[in-house]
Amino acid sequence: MLGKIGRRQKIKAGHVLMWEGDEAPVVANVLDGVLKMVVSAADGREQIVGVVFPSDFIGRPFGKETPYSVTAMTDAEMCIFNRKAFDEFASSHPDLQQKLLRRTLDELDRARHWMMLLGRKTASEKIASFLLEMSERLSGQGCEAGVRASFELPFGRQQIADILGLTIETTSRQLTKMRADGLLDLPSRREIVIQDRNALELLAG
């Protein structure tokens, strides 16, 4: 099946898998780890336009250049396919294509939802929305089912800022304020404990 034309590969945290503007060489399926998709401007401003979790796809099937770079945020493992081989395989396997189409439609919905956040929400609303979404998406991988109140983010402050279209200072201040207000606890740099989910949801707008 599909497995035959793919090969497993590990990649270290911080390593760049694809560069913005390159002819996309591969398509991949993430098995473990977290990656980011980044669009950057000439002057260095960056916006993270997608966070890739295990079971998500990366790459751009059907012969376009990649419009963003992909970087591993943690050590990651993935199943990589040569793009041409993948395209051919997909063309002859409608079921795979349908699956891909569904995923892509879901991604598009998520991206559009995120546009609302970027364009219209305030800093505190952004942070609150972000934490709630992360608690959901990170719960999938954890042991117990259900949404968890405590989790470890795979990113630092700067990266949170790049996801939300804020500066690192604003991000830090908002988190500190939420801790002061008793909504959160921040036991270590990357750990988040949600202490008042209701209030957080209210804040998220």
Place this chain on the structure above:
Amino acid sequence: MLGKIGRRQKIKAGHVLMWEGDEAPVVANVLDGVLKMVVSAADGREQIVGVVFPSDFIGRPFGKETPYSVTAMTDAEMCIFNRKAFDEFASSHPDLQQKLLRRTLDELDRARHWMMLLGRKTASEKIASFLLEMSERLSGQGCEAGVRASFELPFGRQQIADILGLTIETTSRQLTKMRADGLLDLPSRREIVIQDRNALELLAG
């Protein structure tokens, strides 16, 4: 073919085709006119997350609720399909599915590019980027080929603001300033004449 299960329908400017959160009843192919996809918050803030031009698709195949409402910005004409019938038809026509997949991937790229604009660009950069993109997308429909310097927007100031994540006042001020600086001419409310494309591209960042 596909035409058999669809029916043509006209819709007036301002009319809402789908409501955010509804079970999407239809899928449609736009033949003429321009529509907007809008996500709105409880307090009335709105963000336009997509502008739909002729030949674009709207709706959400494969049984999810629509995550945004769709409204006609001009009188429009489209070919509407019952969603269930469309889903079935698509499932048995891989070529249609592939076409749909390509379109959706393109839309996703466009959305992600737009996220950079919303999250990281300044007001003037947003306006400049917007005008350039519109001059491109509206050129497709016009008579002559190539990108045109003069075109008529299908939206008012408030809608431009909702696309860019700005207020109507900021939008107006930026346009006025660009006219004063000789980058544009604004012969009437909805007409734009680009007088210095280079400068505009520089501004867009």
Place this chain on the structure above:
DNA sequence: CGTCTAGTTGAATTCCGTCAAAGCGGGTGG
């Protein structure tokens, strides 16, 4: 000519970004 909507302009405010400095924590080497 009056009314109505859409757009423009002005002044005051505020939220967020910028610049700068200090704090923390984790790793390394003495």
Place this chain on the structure above:
DNA sequence: CCACCCGCTTTGACGGAATTCAACTAGACG
């Protein structure tokens, strides 16, 4: 084990870009 260093984060002071609130103007249409 402690001292030191480095990167990341926090905190503070300040400034500026964009929003807010409000008044005014320009067209469109009866």
